[in-house]
Ligand SMILES: Nc1ncnc2c1ncn2[C@@H]1O[C@H](COP(=O)(O)OP(=O)(O)O)[C@@H](O)[C@H]1O
């Protein structure tokens with residue numbers, strides 16, 4: 001009886017142990033990024049190539065999702081506003097919802113799925129097939145070449161993709177509003193921009209930068225630490241997505257607190 | 266006295282509870298081909314990875330070209346690495362790059378101020394010396410296992426290393442391709458005047474390529490010398506069974 005319970009204790013303490021070593025290695029990974037990002041050699045070419053990959057990979061899906069979110073959200077919000085005879089507020093409502101929350105969140109979640117998993121799988125397979133070791137012995141710093149370039153690229157590209165999603169979602173909203181309320185394009189966009197404050201736009205951008213960084217670093221971390229075998233690569237890709245999505249939601253909550261704090265000032 | 270290019274003394278390396286190397290001593294002399302034999306998991310790859318600083322030993326000394334590897338800073342280590350060619354077991358070609366880009370990779374990163382013509386010429390020359398000029402624009406995924414091995418070797422040759430480390434060059438290849446690779450190793454040794462360590466558990470490869478063989482047994486070298494001397498007069502049952510197994514198999 002008591003033997004069983006100490007056994008269980010051991011399993012639990014081992015798990016806790018593993019959790020903290022995981023946390024430590026993640027911390028060291030992030031720290032290494034901030035240490036290496038400032039110093040040459042700068043892998044500009046690789047950064048540009050990665051930016052292109054990220055944009056190219058996620059554009060179709062983001063376009064579709066953004067547009068549909070715009071249409072659906074507008075359509076679903078209409079009845080509530082109509083009750084107060086306030087359908088003319090639709091553009092302002094949508095503008096705030098899209099810029100403050102939905103644009104960044106939708107983009108980040110899709111990119112976590114597309115970009116995060118592909119970074120995790122790519123670096124993971126390079127790790128298990130010794131390509132990373134091969135880089136190292138040919139006197140190239142693989143952390144810089146692979147990790148720093150990808151993290152920079154996603155930190156830079158996600159905000160751009162967010163702006164694009166915002167635009168596409170608003171376009172979807174416009175199509176719906178135009179069909180129902182006959183609002184013209186110029187009126188629609190005047191109302192959209194009137195509803196936004198400087199804080200809305202900056203906070204949305206800052207948040208997107210954080211999301212982009214998260215997606216890149218989590219994908220790289222999982223790939224870099226993937227275990228031997230093809231199974232390890234699959235796991236790396238999968239856990240990169242799960243971990244990135246989880247962190248994105250946490251960051252979303254935190255950013256809500258921070259912007260609310262500024263809004264009250 | 267012939268110069269010793271790699272000198273290993275009392276090398277010890279463990280991973281947690283797994284004692285992989287327990288006091289390895291080794292001398293590699295300039296110009297020779299040394300074959301390191303040992304069964305799977307005996308620590309052969311670990312041994313050569315320590316030589317290029319991919320892993321660090323727990324105890325002991327590893328001197329390559331007179332330098333203690335673990336004491337080098339990253340710049341010195343990189344300079345040393347350029348003099349060592351490492352052919353990986355799984356070839357380790359960069360999947361996302363063509364054969365040409367794979368070969369250019371070490372070149373453009375380490376030799377400054379090359380013109381495009383010079384680069385192309387160097388790439389074509391090493392590719393030709395492994396007999397695969399026609400694959401220059403292909404992706405690694407389009408190549409066979411034997412071709413990948415050759416390209417991997419070509420990629421390490423492009424910087425004209427003094428030392429070549431081959432990690433299981435013939436593993437997973439059919440007998441005829443194995444023979445081609447064995448010949449290639451000998452050609453490389455002649456043409457580029459390299460000193461090599463060839464890691465394998467394939468005795469045919471050992472016999473064809475090695476001037477001298479050393480057998481890794483339970484974390485240290487159990488026997489070393491000319492192939493015939495090591496195997497034909499073997500007393501140790503582990504070495505005997507190694508020999509029997511290899512030749513009964515074929
Ligand atoms: N980086 C590592 N971390 C933990 N264990 C390792 C590592 N590298 C090798 N090992 C272990 O060391 C032992 C020897 O490995 P290796 O040198 O690759 O064998 P081989 O002689 O087949 O090349 C194996 O049991 C392997 O699991």
Ligand SMILES: [Mg+2]
Nearest residue numbers: 309310354432
């Ligand atoms: Mg091995």
